[in-house]
Amino acid sequence: AQTVTQSQPEMSVQEAETVTLSCTYDTSESDYYLFWYKQPPSRQMILVIRQEAYKQQNATENRFSVNFQKAAKSFSLKISDSQLGDAAMYFCAYRSSSYNTDKLIFGTGTRLQVFP
Template structure:
């Protein structure tokens, strides 16, 4: 079974600064997807960014980028130019590429605080 570990229960960053959230995972599969989801106080789960394991290029979405290290099984999220609206719980998640493994396995989350 796959596991996802987020070792930072809480992080804080100053507005306009950069912060990196860590995620490691354990799998024996070679084809899979990794995701970062954001959960603000409204509880809505919002997809931030998605990485396909067979792609070497790190995914980027505006101010959000990842550092995907497949051999090290590491998948960190970098938030640049942090904004007050980035404050939320962030979850790292893993999904197998096979049709039977379509479920997401989540880490336990990192609570991000953005200080003005």
């Protein structure tokens, strides 16, 4: 069975600085999808960024980018130029490429604090 591990329960960053959130996963599959979701305080969870495992190029969405290391089964999220609005819980998630399941497997989350 696949598992997702986020080893940093809490992280903090100064506004305008860069922070990296770690995520590792375990799978025997060669094709899969990885996601980072953001859950702001008392607000809905939203997708930040996604990566297809068959793509070698790291995904980027504005200030958010990932470092996808397939061999190491690592999928870290880098937030550049951190803003106060980036404060949230961040969840890493794995999804099999098999068509018979849309299930996401989540990590335990990292709470990010952003200080002015």
